[in-house]
Amino acid sequence: MKKRLGWLSDKLNLAGGFLGGLCILIMGCIVTYEVLVRYLFDAPTTWVLEISIYLCIASVFLAGGYALREKHHIQVDLITSKLSQPNQVLFQAVSLFMALVYTVILTWKGGEMTIHSFLMHEVSPTVLNVPVVIPHSFVLIGGFLLILEFVRQIWDSVDDLRKWKDSPPGGKRGWVEFWPTAVFICLIGIGAYFFTSRGLAPLGIVVMLFVLIFGGLPIAFGLGLIGLFGFYFTFGGGPMLVQVPMVIYKYLDDFIIAAVPLFIMLSAVLSVGEIGASLFDLASKWVRQMPGGLGVATIASSTIFAAMCGSSVATVATIGLIAIPEMISRGYNKRLVYGTVAIGGVLGPLIPPSLFMILIGAITGDSVGKLFMAGMFPGLMLAGIFALYIVFYCLRDRSMAKVEPAPWSERWSALRKAFWGLMAPILILGGIYTGVFTPTEAAGVGIVYSLVVCLFIQRTVDPKRLWKIVLDGGMLSATILFIVTGAVVFGQLITMLQIPDRLFGFVSTLPLSPMTVLFLTLGVILFLGALMDEVAILLITYPILYHVFVRSFGFDSIWFALVFVFTLEVGLVLPPVGINIFVVQGIWKDAKFEEVTRGVLPFALLMVAAILLVVYVKPLSLWLPELIG
Known part of the structure; x- marks a missing residue:
């Protein structure tokens, strides 16, 4: 039986x-x-x-x-x-x-x-x-x-x-x-x-x-x-x-929710279709001669890949498979290697298209396009900060072998191979901000474009890999959206109990300024991020926090969303549950938990500093959304 x-x-x-x-x-x-x-x-x-x-x-x-x-x-x-x-x-x-x-x-x-x-x-x-x-x-x-x-x-x-x-x-x-x-x-x-x-x-x-x-x-x-x-x-x-x-x-x-499975399927196509490999090869050919050049190439290729699919795990898994063995073979410090690959994934939910921003838009009704734009400059700024740290680290560490510059013929060849991959973020983001299609439609166009490239141009996807794409995309999508469905039922109860109003009533009686309450809240989010899945944290807490900070305290909703996501992303690399740590261990069996954790810690501290910068310098997150109206 x-x-x-x-x-x-x-x-x-x-x-x-x-x-x-x-x-x-x-x-x-x-x-x-x-x-x-x-x-x-x-x-x-x-x-x-x-x-x-x-x-x-x-x-x-x-x-x-x-x-x-x-x-x-x-x-x-x-x-x-x-x-x-x-x-x-x-x-x-x-x-x-x-x-x-x-x-x-x-x-x-x-x-x-x-x-x-x-x-x-x-x-x-x-x-x-x-x-x-x-x-x-x-x-x-x-x-x-x-x-x-x-x-x-x-x-x-x-x-x-x-x-x-x-x-x-x-x-x-x-x-x-x-x-x-x-x-x-x-x-x-x-x-x-x-x-x-x-x-x-x-x-x-x-x-x-x-x-x-x-x-x-x-x-x-x-x-x-x-x-x-x-x-x-x-x-x-x-x-x-x-x-x-x-x-x-x-x-x-709701049509905006359809963007979630579409972008997840897009990340499955890009991962299985080996587009990430051509991006890393391109970046390494152009910057490998720099101090820490392969580390910089890892951050650069992670940034581009994130701009295609918006998935942290997909970015770490795809880029890490190519970057880790290449960097270790060149004598890079293992902790730096693991930390660089793990931190590259946090750019996914910041640089558009971002699954987190789509979920926030669905929760609050804010423009997903403006939420995407809010993360663009801070995400690129963070990538630049990570790259600078890698360069300075490698200038101090003389144990790494110097890498000769790639011949120009190899650079142009790598550019030709990566051309179709580079066109994907241009197509997706360009289409959104020129008004040709919505964020949900952008994900659909991205899937069709990537499948055409992988099936007929680069021919990196055969029937067996296509089967894997379909199963992986369906499974990952169901995983995320089942959390969404559970959170919706939970959120309905929260609303019926009037908990957001009661919470604000309690907070307003405390002798604390709104900014003090914000920093205490961000501290709690950091703590939760080290213990729980980030999607679950967002779906459980954001509806309540939005009511308190945006509707009651009057904070800008786009700015608050970015600060929240920025803080949440630190949890991706914090022990004991930081998912990116385990992804690195999963793709490289020699990576020990302690090594990955110690390697990613300096990057996490840089992220905390960047959060403070975004909190106090609001134009960093608001000038692009205001530019598009």
């Missing part, structure tokens, strides 16, 4: 992952078609926007189970990783069961929503009159795929516990060893009890956030479960549970 269930889950979720990625590719193609017919023939379509939204919704739910199968849903194992192996397995079983509870309710209520739309013959309020049952059904299908995989993984965990119990050491120790899991369950019960009183519900949120997130529950499902607890215990029981699929669907039913 278990074997059949595992086989069924594997096959269906692999198909779901592929179909989810395929939906994103199709979305990129039809968005590009819309741009072409609108710009060249002045004949905009009436169907692309709506179909793109439905494809986005389909991609999220179809690929969610595949992401779970590949253990790609983000979780914080800071505490659970320190427990004994049996405790880790039991924690995992309990966490998976709680995530299953949330998924079952999402699927159940999503099914009711689907049946209702079918019986009422609901259609979309557009010229297409699409039966709403079609997009609603993706919630039901995706929930079923997730439930299959959750049941399979819980079954595996229970079998592991049985093996432990039947083994001689397990029998001697007994179940007393599992007291941490008992404490975990008791704390969940306490948090749930707090939700029974509206006055204590905020305390319940704090308890549940700490317990569920640091107890190893995948962040997407932990946030959704907290919202579910609040709906049920605080706001009216079972009838309120329909809020779960409704708020998720309403949030995803």
Whole structure:
């Protein structure tokens, strides 16, 4: 039975992952078609926007189970990783069961929503009159795929516990060893009890956030479960549970959200298609003779790659694979090498296009174009600061072998090879700021352009790699957007409890200036960044902080967004959870955690100094957005 269930889950979720990625590719193609017919023939379509939204919704739910199968849903194992192996397995079983509870309710209520739309013959309020049952059904299908995989993984965990119990050491120790899991369950019960009183519900949120997130529950499902607890215990029981699929669907039913899976798919195409290799080769050929030239080339190629896809992890993985062996073979200090590659990734969410800025725009309604522009100059400034540090470091360290300048023939040859890659950021950003297409459309155009280059011009993508692109793009997109869906449910509870207003009321009574409150908040964000995933931090905290600092204190929304993202990015390279540190270790097996951490620390301090500069010199972030109106 278990074997059949595992086989069924594997096959269906692999198909779901592929179909989810395929939906994103199709979305990129039809968005590009819309741009072409609108710009060249002045004949905009009436169907692309709506179909793109439905494809986005389909991609999220179809690929969610595949992401779970590949253990790609983000979780914080800071505490659970320190427990004994049996405790880790039991924690995992309990966490998976709680995530299953949330998924079952999402699927159940999503099914009711689907049946209702079918019986009422609901259609979309557009010229297409699409039966709403079609997009609603993706919630039901995706929930079923997730439930299959959750049941399979819980079954595996229970079998592991049985093996432990039947083994001689397990029998001697007994179940007393599992007291941490008992404490975990008791704390969940306490948090749930707090939700029974509206006055204590905020305390319940704090308890549940700490317990569920640091107890190893995948962040997407932990946030959704907290919202579910609040709906049920605080706001009216079972009838309120329909809020779960409704708020998720309403949030995803937005064209700007479609930019997220499109840019993630673009990063998958660029990574697998080896465009990063030609960029690094170009940069190294032109600057390698400088002190620290290969380090400068790493920063330069990371900057260009970031301007294509906006992904930190993709930038580190793509550029690092080429840069690390090249720099080490030239005698560069290993800590400098690892630090340079890891810090190059922080430029992704700053230099447009930025996934973080897209999410902020979706949360607040601010212009994504202005948010992109706000990060342009500070991002380039930061790249320049990193490059200068590398040069001065290498001037002091004479142990590195000198590299002869590349002949001009090699430089021009590298430029020709990298030409198509260099055109990508020009096409994407140029199209946005000349008004040819929107940020979402820019991502679609970028996908089509990059696929044409990789498939037909450079021929770096064959059918096997194309399969990987589709699966990776679908999986990564589902991972991020499932966190978004959980955060939306969580955010709905926060709004219903009026926590932003209550928080501002409390802060306004403190004898502190708004700037003092800002710096204290940034300190908390830095601390959280060292412990949690940055997307989760943004989605949990930004709606509340926006209300306090922008709506109540009157800070400029574009400036505040940049300061927030700048601070958040430091967390990408801070131990113990800084994701870029682990990406470097993943692509270079000889990289030790301590070496990477020590190598990246000076760069992190430079980032903190740059944050202070952006805070006190506002024109650094505002002059470009003001320039475009």
